[in-house]
Amino acid sequence: MMSTANISPDMVANNITPAIPTHPGAILKDEIEYRGISQCRLAKDMGIAYSALNEILNERRPLTEKTALLFEAALGVNAEPLLKMQMRYNIQKVRKDSAFMEKLANVRRIAAVL
Template identity: 85%
Template sequence: MNKEIKHNGPSANELTPFTPTHPGSILKEEIEYRGISQCKLAKDMGIGYSALNEILNERRPLTEKTALLFEAALGVNAEPLMHMQMNYNMQTARKDSNFMEKLSKVRRIAAVL
């Protein structure tokens, strides 16, 4: 006897995390797990310590170039990191009430065009 299961909400693949994950948090965990100092990693990557620290502490976005530097230094694939950054950026934008109000106004204007 087969019963069909119906879901009212989004599937697990469509769920949006409550708080977006910045790629810096993943990278920070990785370098801590490996026992690599931020100073040494910054030097090896050829970037300033403060820039690296700001990425790892989610105060600066990961750029394509820094993602490629992390890939070279740690062997971590750059593309998933950039997807994570894009998702973080989109979720952050959607949580910005001023921006969402502006977006709503633009949609109302566009609807009458």
């Protein structure tokens, strides 16, 4: 039996980071298109502005806890996996920010000597 003690988390099959992160809005957009629901109707049913819904579905606005719960109520799509997807999306985007990653490396260097 092979030991997994020295295997990087990035090497585990179920832990692969996608090259392009998936925003939950892309999944929700596919879902409402598949169901034939208009964005205007869904926004009205959810009690949110059409522009807010459209920005989420077009990946220009993050999904919040409140909007995830509204999608859950309107579509029956579980809010928690959507929020986890948003968190993974956010983290992967931040990891591509070289200025922030440099700052993070500096903090790690300082913390290592404490």
